[in-house]
Amino acid sequence: MAATIGEFPTIDPATDRFLVLPWPELPADGPHPLTPTGFVLATDGRAVDAATVRQVAEEGQRRYQRAGAVTGREALPPQVRTWAEARAELGGSGVNGLLVFGFIMGAAGGGVLGLLALAFAVLAGARGRGQVLSRLRTMGLSRRQWRGLLLVELTPLVLVSVLTGALVGAVLPVLLTPVLGLAAFTGGAAVRVRFEPGLVAGVLGLAVLALGFAVAVEALNNRRMRLGEVLRLGEES
Incomplete structure (x- = not known):
């Protein structure tokens, strides 16, 4: 006998008498x-x-x-x-399904709030940028060049926000797993933290989405402000 174990794949958890042989x-x-x-x-x-x-x-x-x-x-x-089927079955049963739903809703709500915060940050400096843009447009700046200039200005803000959120999201599972006692939901099996490679693509996609959203907000605000009038009336616009 090499070892004594309490559980094994394909063995029902209620079974306590079994033998594993190669x-x-x-x-x-x-x-x-x-x-x-x-x-x-x-x-x-x-x-x-x-x-x-x-x-x-x-x-x-x-x-x-x-x-x-x-x-x-x-x-x-x-x-x-398959391993994927067994994992999906465990993830959707009991309180696990409720936890998954809560995490998904929390992530979606956090993403919406993050986009709103980015929109407010863009609008806070929109007046000054609008006046500068009006002058640059009269000097020959094209709409495409203006979008590139806006991307250069907003990229550091978006990258810092997204990377900070990604870093916090990566560290929290490592810190909270020993505290939450998640082994109670796995029948006593050890809980291991694993990061999906697709999360990296998700973070990059979120950064691109945030930049596109910021440019769209700035474009709508500039259209509402009427940049030609901003140049003629200055601070009174």
Whole structure:
């Protein structure tokens, strides 16, 4: 016996009597031959077709019935569960689904509030920028060049905001996981923090969205302010 464990994949959590053996060590003969009831398959990270695995399991089961220790017994249909399916099932059951919904709504609300804060920051300096833009337009500045100038001005503000939020979001799970006692929701299994690579693309996409939103807010405000009148009337506009 190499070790004693309390749980194992494919074993029902309520079962406390089970034996895990590697396939080469499974006794093929003897007065009480063992019949395998579950297999754990590891891949190199590529997606696995569950239907193909189920077909292979059925064929192997029929061969094992004809020549193995369980000849003549009625075979049960094999069940194939992927890691992603098991994780999704756990994530959507019980209080976990409510937690996921709360986190999604919190992230969406935080994103909306962040865009509103960016809009207020743009509008706070819109008057001065409008007067400068009016003078530059009379000197030959094109609309495309103005957008580029606005991007140069707003990019540091947006990047600092987005990167700060991303850093806080990455650090909080590491700090809160030991405090929240999340193992109570996993049946006692250790809770590991993992970051999805897609989050990096999400942060970059959020930065691009914020910049586009800021430019749109500035354009609408300049259209409302009528930049030609700003140049003629100055501070009275």
